[in-house]
Amino acid sequence: MIQQEAQYRAWMLAALAGDAAAYRMLLQGLTRHLRGYYAKRLGAAAAEDVVQETLIAIHAKRATYDPTRPFTAWVYGIARYKLMDEYRRGHRKATVPLEEAGELFGADEAEAAGTRRDVEKLLAKLPQAKRDLVRAIKLDGQSIADEAARTGMSETSVKVTVHRALKSLGEELGGSNADR
Amino acid sequence: MTALQSSDSSSETSANxxxxxxxxLVADLRPVESPPVARRLALGLGVGIVISLAFVGIxxxxxxxxxxxxxxxxxxxKLAYVSGIGAVALWAVERLVRPGVPTGNLLLWLLLPAAMMGGLAVMELIHGPANLREHLxxxxxxxxxxxRILAAALPPLVGLAWAxxxxxxxxxxxxxxxxxLAAGGFGAASYAMHCQESAAPFLLIWYGLGVLACGFVGAMLGPRVLRW
Structure with missing residues (x-):
């Protein structure tokens, strides 16, 4: 996200100065993000038209980008506005929660950021000590021996703690699914 | 299977x-001159104020x-009261026309002109003779x-809305x-070139009401007029 901000901002600044190659990279990259963002909310077919409209808006309103501010926030502001406009026209529910720009840039084809966020949400349900262990071993790839040394626990109790934590998260997921 | 194929080909054509x-859009790219936001707002508001001043005079x-x-x-x-409100509102406008720029607590600055005129009005009412209070x-x-303030604010309202x-x-x-609010504030300043009222309670209430009415009109028109 931070790398994307730097990359897109650099393309945008070059484009504002008249660099067509940078502008092409910018628009092609944004097309990918926007397609994912709208497809998730409007369906793939409707998304294409809105992507097109949003690209035109980005082009027409590019002078309103203030180079001292984040580019991703600017693009997200436009994308969200066009989404609300689409809802209004379709007489659908016309409120879109004020999310962060991450909503747009998390919508890339891979959805990697979205997955990561879901995992973090789930992890937040664990107590601090267990959460740190699960994150270190299962997400960051630390060894059980290292974590045992760091926390002063035995290797066996690290293993048991992680196992129990994952089991309780599994039950959490199973439970919420059964509710539906 | 056919459904899959057709969805494939349709996403291909739309990708094209x-x-x-x-x-x-790339072919249409022209370098952007800086700073277009401030210039456009100044143009819209400036022309509106000049027209308003002319109408008030005539x-x-x-x-x-x-x-x-x-x-x-x-x-x-009097001028500071209404143009202060107008300036804070204009500041907010300058942020609201750029996507992704937060307005933060900027509107708290509106308390400054209101408190200034409010304090003065209370003092005049307390210290003035009782039989003059109604006139104040x-x-x-x-x-x-x-x-009249609403009318004097129309040209700046149109100019700013255009911008x-x-x-x-x-x-x-x-x-x-x-x-x-911005148009109301500066419109009221324009109307003050005609109006000879000089009691703070009057200005607080009736000028304030005129400016607020302009804000209300703006809120009603915004979704229809400012859409893009």
């Missing part, structure tokens, strides 16, 4: 449409005691002032309200 769109006439009035404190306090509040033109429409407001009711 988007590629064509990117080509067209239809109502400037106050005949202008020269001596400018020597009094209340003349400038109603003046000579209480019934007319808010309406904002060409930029990119994403919160239309909020932007409309601020456009209305």
């Amino acid at each position: 449409a988007l590629d064509l769109m990117v080509d067209r 239809l109502l006439g400037y106050r005949p005691d202008m020269a001596s009035a400018t020597m009094t404190m209340i003349f400038w306090v 509040i109603m003046g000579f033109s209480a019934a007319a002032a808010p309406w 904002v429409r060409g930029l990119a407001p994403t919160r239309l009711v909020f932007a409309g309200t601020m456009v209305g």
